[in-house]
Amino acid sequence: MQSYVEFLQTYAPRFVDGTLVTLQQAGLGTILAVVIALVMAFMKMSSFFPVRWVGIVYIEIFRGTSLLVQMYWIFFVLPLFGLTLNKFTAGFLAVGLNLGAYGAELVRGGIQSVPRGQYEAAIALNLPPFKRMRRIIFPQALLNMLPPWGNLLIELLKSTALVALISVTDLMFESKMINSTTLLSAQTFGTALIIYYLIARFILTPGMRGLEKRLSRKLSIG
Amino acid sequence: MFDWKWNFTFEILPRLLEATLKTLLAAGFGYLIALILGLAFALAQRTPFRLLTHIVREFVEFVRSTPLVLQIFFVFYVGPQFGIRLSPWTSGMIAIGLHYASYLSEVYRAGLDSVPKGQWEACIALNLSVKRTYYKIIIPQAIPTVIPGFGNYLVAIFKDTPMLSVIGVTELFHAATSIGAETYRFLEPYTLVGLIFLAISLPTAMFIRRFEDWMRASLGMKKLYAKD
Numbered sequence: 001m002q003s004y005v006e007f008l009q010t011y012a013p014r015f016v017d018g019t020l021v022t023l024q025q026a027g028l029g030t031i032l033a034v035v036i037a038l039v040m041a042f043m044k045m046s047s048f049f050p051v052r053w054v055g056i057v058y059i060e061i062f063r064g065t066s067l068l069v070q071m072y073w074i075f076f077v078l079p080l081f082g083l084t085l086n087k088f089t090a091g092f093l094a095v096g097l098n099l100g101a102y103g104a105e106l107v108r109g110g111i112q113s114v115p116r117g118q119y120e121a122a123i124a125l126n127l128p129p130f131k132r133m134r135r136i137i138f139p140q141a142l143l144n145m146l147p148p149w150g151n152l153l154i155e156l157l158k159s160t161a162l163v164a165l166i167s168v169t170d171l172m173f174e175s176k177m178i179n180s181t182t183l184l185s186a187q188t189f190g191t192a193l194i195i196y197y198l199i200a201r202f203i204l205t206p207g208m209r210g211l212e213k214r215l216s217r218k219l220s221i222g
Numbered sequence: 223m224f225d226w227k228w229n230f231t232f233e234i235l236p237r238l239l240e241a242t243l244k245t246l247l248a249a250g251f252g253y254l255i256a257l258i259l260g261l262a263f264a265l266a267q268r269t270p271f272r273l274l275t276h277i278v279r280e281f282v283e284f285v286r287s288t289p290l291v292l293q294i295f296f297v298f299y300v301g302p303q304f305g306i307r308l309s310p311w312t313s314g315m316i317a318i319g320l321h322y323a324s325y326l327s328e329v330y331r332a333g334l335d336s337v338p339k340g341q342w343e344a345c346i347a348l349n350l351s352v353k354r355t356y357y358k359i360i361i362p363q364a365i366p367t368v369i370p371g372f373g374n375y376l377v378a379i380f381k382d383t384p385m386l387s388v389i390g391v392t393e394l395f396h397a398a399t400s401i402g403a404e405t406y407r408f409l410e411p412y413t414l415v416g417l418i419f420l421a422i423s424l425p426t427a428m429f430i431r432r433f434e435d436w437m438r439a440s441l442g443m444k445k446l447y448a449k450d
Contacts, residue, residue: 064427065419068384068395073416076408080225154287161289165388172292185299193288193296200287 007187011178018174019195025092025160025170026153032096033156037103044108055104062101068162070094075166091163091170099156106152110145111137143215150208154200161196171195231410234401238414241397246422248314248393249380255319256379260326267331285324291385293317298389314386322379329371333364366438373430377423384415394418 043055062070071094078085085093114137122132164172175192179185266278285293298313308316337360345355384395398411 060424061420064423065416066381066384066395069412069416069419072395072399072408073412076402077412080409158287158289161291162385165291172289175292176295179295179299183303185296185303189292189296189299192292193284196288196292197284201283 004187014174015191018171022160022170025163026157028092029095029156033100033103036097036100037107040104041107059101059104062098067098067159070098071162087166087168090166091168095159103152106145106148110141113144114140139219143219146212153204157200234411238397241394242418245383245394248383248386252315252318253376253379256322256326259323261330263323263327264330282324282327285321290321290382291388293321294385294389310390314389314391322375325375329368333368336367337363366441369434369437377427
């Protein structure tokens with residue numbers, strides 16, 4: 001126990017640095033995933049065939065292959081096409097593009113779960129299509145899809161650990177480095193596991209629950 | 223710019239396909255472990271021992287909210303620290319099996335919980351034994367609920383096997399990385415790996431959806447997916 005305290009005292013700054021990079025990756029990845037999810041979900045629901053097809057192909061490709069493969073493809077193969085990304089960008093780009101495809105299905109499911117009568121009422125009230133979606137359908141859909149989005153964001157946080165494999169200096173990467181100098185694997189990887197767990201359990205989960213509560217209050221009042 | 227070499231492609235394809243078999247083996251074996259352990263986790267949470275229930279619940283939550291790749295490292299490197307040496311395959315299977323067991327235990331739990339309470343009460347009223355209640359009444363009704371979950375995680379475990387390459391399990395992704403390191407060509411190996419993954423996971427997902435519809439139909443339940 002004594003030695004673990006000393007271990008933490010020595011390496012805490014590096015764990016903190018790594019955690020900050022992980023949070024940056026997760027934050028940027030989340031923004032990208034939300035945008036991709038919205039765009040792809042609406043494309044997949046489009047009545048115009050080519051647009052719908054793009055949405056379907058995107059979702060199937062990104063859900064059908066591994067994130068690790070996609071990340072390596074973006075990092076090692078895209079430069080051959082003249083698009084060189086630094087590792088930090090490649091990292092959150094891969095995470096966001098991948099999780100966005102999963103998110104798109106959640107968005108679609110959420111929108112389709114809004115009762116048909118809501119569409120009909122909005123049409124009867126002569127709301128234009130965009131306003132119908134923005135004011136009537138989407139807020140209700142959002143409330144339905146928030147709980148699965150909570151799970152998805154935990155998946156996203158976990159996925160960011162893979163960016164260490166293209167040498168982004170996140171929490172995973174730092175713990176690999178610390179492990180190779182100290183050989184204290186249980187302490188090193190154990191600490192990293194606990195940090196991931198704490199972020200998921202005490203930041204993400206309560207955050208999403210708070211969001212859900214706020215939205216449901218807003219919807220029921222006005 | 224776009225210099226795809228077909229000769230090279232056909233040269234490395236056999237090697238990649240051979241590695242694909244190992245990937246399938248890893249996924250299959252990991253899934254088997256997850257199925258058995260997952261059931262154990264789910265049943266442990268239905269026992270009257272409060273302490274056991276709590277411990278298993280927390281463990282499942284912990285495993286589910288931490289990265290698999292970190293767990294793989296943990297299992298692989300912590301053993302030797304205490305004098306236990308595990309091969310990459312063994313530690314990989316333990317890590318991925320435990321990870322998915324946690325997910326599958328939730329699927330089992332949801333399935334068993336989805337059967338209405340009245341069914342249990344009816345079984346008691348009819349004086350059926352516990353074993354008969356499970357086998358004849360509860361499990362058949364729980365199956366349609368759990369199939370999508372089991373199917374999704376089967377595809378998911380397959381897609382997570384590339385992570386095993388980090389500790390040196392020689393599966394598909396590992397083979398592609400080795401080819402890249404030997405030949406300095408990344409376009410073909412990584413693209414092929416992506417295509418192989420698609421070629422396996424898409425039909426599997428479709429088959430699972432069909433199977434679920436068939437299952438629901440044969441049990442006289444309504445279709446979950448409308449034709450789209």
